Amino acid sequence: MVLEINKLSKSFGGIVALKEVSLEVSRGEVLAVIGPNGSGKTTLLNLITGVYVPTSGEITLGGKRIDGHNSAEICTSGIARTFQNIRLFKQLSVLDNVLIGFNHAFKSSLANVLGKGRRFREEEKTFREDAAKLLEVVGLRGKENVVAQSLPYAQQRLLEIARALATQPQVLLLDEPAAGMNSEEIAHLIQLIKTLRQTGLTIILIEHIMDLVRGVTDRVIVLSYGVKIAAGSFEEIERNQEVIEAYLGKGAAKTC
């Protein structure tokens, strides 16, 4: 297993946002985490990426405990994410946004960077080439010099993915990547996720748009009020009565 989560809980004062959630994902697997609003999906991502410290439970990446580590350490250990609310350097170019993702990989000394020494220039050239390749992978080739904020919304989401990939993660966490996308853009995203999975990347996806979940996931887990209420294939989840009730409410579920 690449990532294992064991009985993870998080409380905020009296609110239990996540209660003893366990899951595991293997190399090249795409796992979707779904659930109604407020069910704990973002809290789970924030725990995995070190934004929050768990109240209890364990997170291991490649067999090593990472719970309690800070976000920078977790990123360096191989977990990258995109955000529900896009977080780009909006005034910078598309290419520069991806180059920032390579930040941790620069080996030049500070003096070399400031003086733009030979080592720095060589490294920068390699990273520029790698960044251009990543832009090609996500479908943003030719947009290198465009200012990030002038990209259409869906392309800004793709740029976030390219930036996350620049950190060379083993696990990529996507927080509602299809939000605001039309059906053509979702089809492109499905293709991209399939391509990334073939490279061995492990992906955890939080998503409300079921076309995307159906299109790319191997397994789905469902959260409701912070508790994992179901796990299985999309087809199994779709038929699960408890899941239908969690989404629609008990009365509505009976009429389905």
Ligand SMILES: Nc1ncnc2c1ncn2[C@@H]1O[C@H](COP(=O)(O)OP(=O)(O)OP(=O)(O)O)[C@@H](O)[C@H]1O
């Ligand atoms: N920082 C926080 N402080 C207090 N309560 C929080 C905090 N973060 C989340 N919560 C609470 O924890 C619960 C789970 O929230 P969370 O944002 O994880 O749900 P979600 O499934 O991601 O929802 P959505 O689909 O609307 O994004 C909610 O009751 C929320 O109000």
